[in-house]
Amino acid sequence: MATPETLGFQIAHRSMRGEVRRLADLTAQLADGRQSADPARARAIVEYIAAMCTTIHHHHKTEDEVLWPVIERSAGAEVDLRDLSDDHAELDPLLDTIRSGSEEFLRTSDARRLAVCLTRLADMLDEHIEEEERLLFPIIRKYVSVADWKRVEDVARKGSNVMVELPRIEQYARPDELATLRRLAGPVLTVMFTVLRGGHRRRQRLIFGPLADV
Template sequence: MTPDLLGFTIAHRAMRGDTRRMAVLATELAAGRQSAGAARAAAISEDVALLCRSIHHHHTMEDEMLWPVIERSAGAEVDLRDLSDDHSELDPLLEEITAQAARFAATRDASALATALTRLADMLDEHIEEEERLIFPIITEYVSVADWETVENAVRKGGNIKFDLPRIEHYARPDELARLRRLAGPVLTVMLALLRGGYRRRQRLIFGQAT
C-alpha cells in the first residue's frame, strides 16, 4: 500500500481556489465594481482571517511533521530548502492580509487587501504546483502508510473543522467525495449535513449581492 494523497490534494485545491476567489472579489471591491455593506464587509474580513489561519496551519504542519518524515524516509533523495523558504515568506504576508482584512471591514477600502491577496494567490499557485510535482512522488515511493496517517491526523487535529470541512466538499470532485465518504464512514456525511447550510449562506453573503 502507498499513502493516499487525496486529502492533501483537495486541501491544496481549496487553499488556491479560495485565495484566488478572494483576490478577485477584493479587486472588484477596490475598483468599485462591487460594494459591501457592514454585514458583507465583516463576513469577508472574518473569512479572510480564517483562510490565512488555515494556510498557516497547513504549512506549519508540513514544516513540523511532514518534512521530518520525508527526510527520515527518503534521505538524500529530497531537498526541501526551497519549499521551506517559501513557507517563511508566507507568514508575514498572511499577517499583512489579516490586518488588511480588518482595515477593510472598518474602512471599506479594499485596495491594499486586493494587492496582498493577489500576491498570495500567485505565490500559492507557484508553490503548491512545485510542491506537488517534487514531493508527492517521493511521499508515494518512500513514506509508509503509517507515517502518512500520523501526518494527516496531526493536520486534522489542529484544524478548524467548521471552516475546513465544508470547503473540502466544495472543492472535491464527485468521485473524490465518494472516496472520502468511503474512507471516513457515516460521520463525514453527518458533519457535512450539519455544516453545509451555514457555509452556503456565508458564501452567498460574501460572493453574492452586497448586503
C-alpha cells in the same frame, strides 16, 4: 505494500488556492467599485480572510514541523526541501500583512491594499503548491509509510476549523473524490457534510454574492 493516500492533501491544496483566488478577485472588485459591502458583508469577508490565513499557516506549520522530518527520514538524499521551506518563510509575513489589511478595510472600506496582497498570496500559492505536489507527492507515495502519513494527517486535522474547512472539501472535491473520501471515512462524513452544508452556503453567498458557486 500499501501507499499513503494523498487525496486529502490534494483537496486541501485545491481549496486554499481556489478560495484565496476568489477572495483576491472579490477584493479587487470592491476596490474599484464593481461591488460594495455593507458592514455585515464586510465583517463576513474579513472573518473569512482571517480563517483562510489561519488555515494556510497551520497547513504550512504541519508541513515544516511534521511532514518535512518524515520525508527526510524516509527518503533521505532523494529530496531537497529548502526551496519549499523558503516559500513558507515568505508566506507567513504576507499572511500577517493581509490580516492588517483586513482591519484597514473594516475601518476605511478601502480594499486596495487587501486586494494587492491577496492577489500576491494567490499567485505564490499557485506556484508553491504546484511545485510541492510535483516534487513531493511521488516521493511520499514511494518512501513514506502509511503509519507516518496518518500521523501527518492527524496533526493537520487536529488544528483545523471543521466548521469552515470540512464544507470546503465537499465544495472542491470531484464526485469520484468524494466517493473515495466517504469510503475511507465512513458514514459520519456524509452526516457532517449534511449538517454543515447550509451554514457554509449562506456564508459563501454573503461573502461572494448571491450567485456564489457553492
